[in-house]
Amino acid sequence: QVQLVESGGGLVQPGGSLRLSCAASGFTFRGFAMTWYRQAPGKERELVATISSAGDITTYADSVKVRFTISRDNTKNTVYLQMNSLKSEDTAVYYCRRGATGNYWGQGTQVTVSS
Numbered sequence: 690q691v692q693l694v695e696s697g698g699g700l701v702q703p704g705g706s707l708r709l710s711c712a713a714s715g716f717t718f719r720g721f722a723m724t725w726y727r728q729a730p731g732k733e734r735e736l737v738a739t740i741s742s743a744g745d746i747t748t749y750a751d752s753v754k755v756r757f758t759i760s761r762d763n764t765k766n767t768v769y770l771q772m773n774s775l776k777s778e779d780t781a782v783y784y785c786r787r788g789a790t791g792n793y794w795g796q797g798t799q800v801t802v803s804s
Contacts, residue, residue, distance in 0.1 A: 690715040690716075691713075691714075691715040691716050691787065691793045692712075692713065692714045692715050693711055693712070693713050693785050693786070693787065693793065693794060693795035693796075694711065694712045694795055694796065695709060695710065695711050695783060695784065695785055695795040695796065695797060695798040696709070696710050696711075696712070696798060697709040697710050697798060698782075698783060698798030698799045698800045698801075699799075699800070699801070700801045700803065701775055701800070701801070701802055702775075702802070702803070702804055703775060703776060703777060703802055703803075703804055704774060704775065705775050705802070706771070706772060706773045706774075706775065707772045707775065707800060708769060708770070708771050708772070709725070709769065709770040709772065709783055709798060709800070710767055710768075710769055711723070711725075711767065711768045711769070711770075711785035711795055712765075712766065712767050713766045713767065713768070713785075713787070714766060716787065718763060718766040719742060719743075719763040720742055721742055721787050721788050722739060722740060722741050722742050722788050722789065723739070723740055723759075723761060723768040723785060723786070723787065723788070724736060724737075724738065724739045724740075724785065724786045724788070724789050725737040725738045725739075725759060725768075725770045725783060725784070725785055725786075726783070726784045726785075726786060727779075727781035727782065727783045727784070727800075728781055728782050728784070728797075729778075729780060729781040729782075732781075734784070735750065736750060736789075737749070737750050737753055737757065737770070737783070738750070738753065738757060738759035738770060739759070739789060740759045740760065740761055740768065743763075744760065744761045744763070747759050752778075753772075753779075756772065756773050756774045756775075757770060757771065757772050757773070758770070758771040758773075759771075768785055770783065772800070775800075775802045776802060777802050777803060778802075779800060779802050780800060780801050780802050780803070781800060782797040782798065782799050782800075783797060783798050783799075783800055784796075784797045
């Protein structure tokens with residue numbers, strides 16, 4: 690019943706920007722914090738950013754701080770990840786997750802940063 694669907698990934702040049710979206714359904718979206726993770730080939734899945742249920746508190750991994758911005762629209766049941774100044778090391782599959790625990794994940798969207 691819980692569904693999380695990411696979109697917005699693609700191929701972008703270094704220094705470029707991309708905005709990811711995660712559309713949620715099947716639960717009371719406004720009642721949950723949401724998170725973005727990413728996983729590059731051969732690497733552990735890592736936490737990228739989190740946002741509180743009301744959207745007033747955000748956290749970021751040191752590697753993306755300043756460059757990335759997480760936001761949400763509780764009227765649209767959607768969480769976003771704005772990615773600027775992209776680097777090759779940002780290349781990964783990006784996933785959204787309900788909260789920071791449990792097994793509710795989206796299918797992922799591929800982001801490739803390459804010249």
